[in-house]
Amino acid sequence: MQPLPIDIDRKAKTPLSEQIYAAIRAAIVEQRLAAGARLPSWTDLSAQLGVARGTTRAAYERLVDEQLAEADGARGTRVAERPPLDPRQAEAPAAPPLSWPFQDYERAPLLFRPCLPAHDAFPHALWSRLSAQAARAAAAAPLAYPDPRGEIELRRTICAYLAVARGLHCAPEQVIVTTGYFGALGLALRALPLAGREVWLEEPAFPVTREALRFAGLEAVPVRVDAQGLDVAEAVRRAPRAALAAVTPSQQAPLGMAMSLPRRLALLRWASETGAHVIEDDYLGELQLDGRAAPALASLDRDGRVVYAGTFSKTMSPALRLGFLIAPPALAARFAQIAACLAPAPAPATQRAVAAFIAEGHFLRHLRRMKRLYAARRHALTIALREAAGEDAKISACALSLKLDLPEDADDLAIAARAVAAGLAPAPLSPWYAEEPRPRGLLLGVANIREARLAEDCRRLLALARDG
Structure with a gap:
């Protein structure tokens, strides 16, 4: 040998x-x-x-x-x-790059990036102290499996907060802590009888929600919104046998209008009469810059048709990966069983820290500060953008963003890609639409801006848009 x-x-x-x-x-x-x-x-x-x-x-x-x-x-x-x-298989090909809006993961917030809270205004020292206390408590806890619905302290705290801030009364047994909004959406899509059915989806809507419905084997039927929100009568005409409606009634994403009371009542009446359900994505909670936020749609639900989903990603930090779902009373046990098997709550330490942050009053104070800050930054951005673009530019406020309309032949995806290379991150508007005509535009987040350089940043962005 x-x-x-x-x-x-x-x-x-x-x-x-x-x-x-x-x-x-x-x-x-x-x-x-x-x-x-x-x-x-x-x-x-x-x-x-x-x-x-x-x-x-x-x-x-x-x-x-x-x-x-x-x-x-x-x-x-x-x-x-x-x-x-x-x-x-000897040399595996490189994975293709993720398309918008996925490509920004793990990247530090760039200017004008929507859907992110202000990094410079987060109470880092306070959060570090609460996190350390929660980590010590979690480390000293008995070595047992935690409740898959989430820590009871957080679920009780969420109930108390929703009753005061969103007009929604629920029991801790209805609350399931999730990994953000999409953890709640995934849980709801598993728990509700939806297989092969149609779903009403606002037009425009967050592209990831549309993709999530497609991956779940559901047919999303886009229904245009107007100044009153989702047009329920049009939705009934387009898909009368739909089993679900996915809506953002408090502040439509991305356009920002609140669903009117007549539309809310019509939506709930449709769900009750047909046995359908509604997923309410309350992604900003009461973080309303103009006046007070409308009460949650679920606060009007008397027949157990609304699944309410909230998140701390926009109000605190997306890095927490923490949200929650309020199941209708009759479905609470089913939601809990599915969560236990397929989507248990995230790490207890983070949950305990958030519970303390809310219970000690820091959360509401933080929201009040953010409302003032974001309103001031939105005003400053509006002025700077108007001065750079001219009075004929079509600029409108959309929740925590500004919408800059572009010509119909503009390629907002290409403009957004060039902007990222220049250190700016507006979101293209057209991917939010499923059907033609898809308006072209840019969504500019107001949370992370540099007021001292705002005029120059707006001029740079508009130069990129003109080149497109």
């Missing part, structure tokens, strides 16, 4: 047995050692390499454990049979 060529480095920090194992494994995987080939005995190999026999034995035992080799008694150790390597 020819000696097995193995190079070892005695000065390396990697143990010798690890080096021997890696060298033989590479020869097997790369098919330089054929299936069935006999390996030198670990005694012979140790003599060849000048190492202790226990060193080579440990390497061989690991190869056997990983089913790369077989110990066959007197026949020695042989290379195990393996499926032939597919040449197409």
